[in-house]
Amino acid sequence: MWKEIGDREFGKLRPNLFSSRIKSGRNSSIQLSNHKEIVSAHRGSVNSLQVDLTEGRYLLAGAADSSVAVYDVQCASHEGNGLIARHKSLFVVDKQHEHGHKYAISSVTWYPIDTGLFITGSYDHHINVWDTNTTQVVMDFKMPGKVYRTAMSSLATSHMLIAAGTEDVQVRLCDIASGAFAHTLSGHRDGVMSVEWSSSSEWILITGGCDGAIRFWDIRRAGCFHVLDQSRSQLGRRPPLLVRSTANKVITSKSSSINPSSSVKSRPPQRKTNNGNSSKHGGLNKHSSQLKGSVKQRLHPGMLSTQDRATAHYGAVFGLRATGDGMYLLSAGSDSRLRLWDIESGCNTLVNFEITRLQTSKPLQLATTQDSALVFVPCMTTAKELYTGGNDRQILVWSPSNFTTGEVDEWRKGQGAALDQDNWSD
Secondary structure, three states: OHHHHHHHHOOOOOHHHHHHHHHHHHHHOOEEOOOEEEOOOOOOOEEEEEEOOOOOOEEEEEEOOOOEEEEEOOOOOEEEOOOEEEEOEEEEEOOOOOOOOOOOEEEEEEOOOOOOEEEEEEOOOEEEEEEOOOOEEEEEEEOOOOEEEEEOOOOOOOOOEEEEEEOOOOEEEEEOOOOEEEEEEOOOOOOEEEEEEOOOOOOEEEEEEOOOOEEEEEOOOOOEEEEOOOOOEOOOOOOOHHHHHHHHHHHHHHHHHHOHHHHOOOOOOEEEOOOOOEEEOHHHHHHHHHHHHHHHHHOOHHHOHHHHOOOOOOOOEEEEEEOOOOOEEEEEEOOOOEEEEEOOOOEEOOOOOOOOOOOOOOOOOOEEOOOOOOEEOOOOOOOOOEEEEOOOOOEEEEEOOOOOHHHHHHHHHHHOOOOOOOOOOO
16 A cells, blocks of 8 residues: 555556555455444344445444344444444334334335435335434335335435335335335246346336346336346456447547548438429338337337246346446346346346355345445355444454554544534434
8 A cells, every 4th residue: 555655646646546556455455343343232143234325324234133223333332452443333123112023124224315214124024114313113114025125226316215025026116205105016926035226227126036037127117128138148348438439439430531421411312203203211211210119119128928037047036236337237146146247238247256155045235346346245154344244143344454553543542532423314
């Protein structure tokens, strides 16, 4: 790191390249944190975790013992052993609560635009919307079966929908604004284990089911518009957009130099009619192309018989994660395979990830680095700052290598400052 800092001071590294190298170095050196500890308040395995998207400060955790807790990961409860900051839960809601879940909590989600609300899904067939200030349920959605996963779009400005995957074959969209179900999405042939909103559009939803299918939905239209097929493949990732645009410019410039008169607008071929007037073929061709386009638009590719039965994994799809740029999708299945999909072409990129033994009894929560260069996958045998929860009921903090002595002293001075009071969004 110090070499990169020196190169940046002397102007040998550009700011973007310097930032990229620092992030890459921290991600590659991630290990169990030796300066931060989360004091788990759960008596069962931790099934779901999420840090709020607004401040990056509050960690929401749901566990198999029906409990949900919130931790402040920036302000420690107290220091232990001089250097280890211990973070206890700010509050815990368990089955003893008046409106607490009765069975395991499978999914927790922060409301995307503030920390005033959070959502929990449980095996007791309920999705609850909680007021963080009062720890009371403000909305309750009764589902037809066990709730496996819930998700809200971080891009949404036109809707407040919770996508819910359950053991039922239909995907349900719960509307917080009205307190009712907006509509259902039908197409899977078995339970839906994972749901993921697109990172490039607030209207696109991606779902993975126990039937091995990954389906793309535009929630404004009926039916899914695409089904991923593991037999369709391409070698490697696409080149960056800048590289492709440059290549297109080169091809265009070459074609222009070969045919200098190509800039002149060519007229469509004409033919004479019986009355001597000339008519253009373009109008008919244009009409027929529009007709074909309308037919193609009516026939959803995902609903065609040949494509509707396509599968992305040999078994259930347990985890989905869209990259931040919206170009790729990561999927994990019960076949212990991790696949990278090109969203634009719908092809399997054939990236060879190391085969690991994945837990197949419940949905998996995948995470990626900010630049989408690394993916973190929970496995049975064994990452900025990463939080993981497991069947041992513990929440562990993973971070880059230890501070230097000077950084430790500076950090301890900061911890001795005035306590920051909790201030939930209203």
